[in-house]
Amino acid sequence: MSEAAEFWEDFYSEREVWSGKPNSLLVREVADLRPGTALDLGCGEGGDAIWLASTGWRVTAADVSETxxxxxxxxxxxxxVADRIDWQRHDFTLSFPDGEFDLVSAAFLHSPVAGDGERNRILGQAAQAAVAPGGLLLIIGHAGEHPEHGPLPTTAEVLESLALGPQWRIEADEVVSQPESKAGTRLDNLLRLRRS
Incomplete structure (x- = not known):
């Protein structure tokens, strides 16, 4: 078991983080799209995948934690919505879901035990192999300095690491202020990338 796999299995074994709500930026960006096939990378306890399935998407949801x-x-x-979601265990350092998807969502795919280089590699693999022609890659992450993850990459740094070709266009590149119950607000990065 990799260090990241061990960390996240321990993380979920020690606590439940289920809120029953999907990521608000995912909802904002996807609500008006025609449902198709979706890949949720780092799905955790399933809030985003379940929302996608409830709105008509067929979802492959992948995470490293069996719990x-x-x-x-x-x-x-x-x-x-159990019949609309295929739950798959993947340690993205070792394996990756098969297939091409109309939507690939990577929301808060940060890890305190795997650096930005590993995250960039996973996002690059998603862009190269998982997004169908005409499909969308949605990358949502914390912005700035994070108490658990340290300084996080900007959207410009993520785009540079992806080195996308001319078949891609940037539909959104934003830093968004989000409400947060304890701290008031936080800043999140959003990239919405379309493959032609």
């Missing part, structure tokens, strides 16, 4: 995936599957069954 998180079991909880996510139970939540999906409670929500009546």
């Amino acid at each position: 998180a995936l079991k909880r996510a599957a139970a939540h999906a069954a409670e929500a009546g």
Whole structure:
């Protein structure tokens, strides 16, 4: 088991983080799209995947933590969308979901035990192999300095690491202020990238 896999399995074994709500930026960016196939990278306990399935998407949801995936599957069954989600365990340093998707979402794919280089490699693999022609790559992450992850890459740094070719266009490149119950607000990065 990799260091990242061990960390996230311990993380979910020690706590539940389920809010029952999808990421608000995902909802904002995807709500008006025609549902198709989606890949949720780092799905955790399933909030985004379940929302996508409930709005008509067929979802492949992948995470490294078996505990998180079991909880996510139970939540999906409670929500009546279990038949629309394929839960898959992947340590992205070793394996990656097969197929091409109309939407690939990587929301808060940060890890305190895997650096930006590893995240960039995973995002690059998603762009190169997982986004279907005409499809969308949505990257949402914390911005600035984070108490657990330290300084995080800017959207410009993420774009530079992806080195996308001319078949891609940037539909959104933003830093968004988000409400947060304890701290008031936080800043999140958003990249919405379309493959032609």
